[in-house]
Amino acid sequence: DGGITQSPKYLFRKEGQNVTLSCEQNLNHDAMYWYRQDPGQGLRLIYYSQIVNDFQKGDIAEGYSVSREKKESFPLTVTSAQKNPTAFYLCASSTGTGANQPQHFGDGTRLSIL
Amino acid sequence: EDQVTQSPEALRLQEGESSSLNCSYTVSGLRGLFWYRQDPGKGPEFLFTLYSAGEEKEKERLKATLTKKESFLHITAPKPEDSATYLCAVRRGTGNQFYFGTGTSLTVIP
Numbered sequence: 001d002g003g004i005t006q007s008p009k010y011l012f013r014k015e016g017q018n019v020t021l022s023c024e025q026n027l028n029h030d031a032m033y034w035y036r037q038d039p040g041q042g043l044r045l046i047y048y049s050q051i052v053n054d055f056q057k058g059d060i061a062e063g064y065s066v067s068r069e070k071k072e073s074f075p076l077t078v079t080s081a082q083k084n085p086t087a088f089y090l091c092a093s094s095t096g097t098g099a100n101q102p103q104h105f106g107d108g109t110r111l112s113i114l
Numbered sequence: 115e116d117q118v119t120q121s122p123e124a125l126r127l128q129e130g131e132s133s134s135l136n137c138s139y140t141v142s143g144l145r146g147l148f149w150y151r152q153d154p155g156k157g158p159e160f161l162f163t164l165y166s167a168g169e170e171k172e173k174e175r176l177k178a179t180l181t182k183k184e185s186f187l188h189i190t191a192p193k194p195e196d197s198a199t200y201l202c203a204v205r206r207g208t209g210n211q212f213y214f215g216t217g218t219s220l221t222v223i224p
Contacts, residue, residue, distance in 0.1 A: 031210055033212075042217070048211065058211070090157050103160070105150075108156070
């Protein structure tokens with residue numbers, strides 16, 4: 001079945017450590033996104049990519065980095081510069097064309113600080 | 115400034131008690147309004163896309179409608195399995211970005 005796979009489901013970060021969250025899709029979608037979800041807040045866009053080897057900052061990109069070397073993969077690195085990384089991270093993809101095309105989501109990675 | 119506001123924040127219904135969730139939006143150049151369902155610990159699941167005022171979509175007990183300023187998600191005779199958080203999102207007119215509301219947490223009591 002086509003879909004979006006995020007791993008790991010749970011992740012723990014130590015002080016000063018960088019961690020990488022994986023996102024893989026087999027939907028043949030051009031666009032991929034990373035969101036952060038905190039209790040009581042809407043999904044906030046971290047980074048998005050509309051095509052391989054290209055990505056743009058979202059509303060809260062500071063302390064995060066991404067790469068898009070393959071169409072299927074869009075990993076997110078939470079760097080030590082992100083001082084409040086505890087959150088639920090969601091990866092999404094869309095066809096990237098057509099105004100009425102929705103995003104499809106993975107089941108998230110919950111990141112906590114040790 | 116683009117904004118999406120959902121109300122109420124939380125809603126408790128008795129099984130079979132119909133109600134509506136609201137999503138009001140201000141966005142330059144709406145290119146689509148989307149409803150999602152999110153269960154605890156899971157990613158949002160796509161429900162509906164609405165594109166033009168007057169449009170309606172239905173799926174089982176859910177019906178979504180759209181005006182120029184807001185969208186409603188009507189839930190008819192809800193069941194406990196409809197309990198979830200319902201998210202509304204709009205596609206921004208200037209790019210390929212989506213802007214989400216904070217959601218309505220629905221609890222249906224047997």
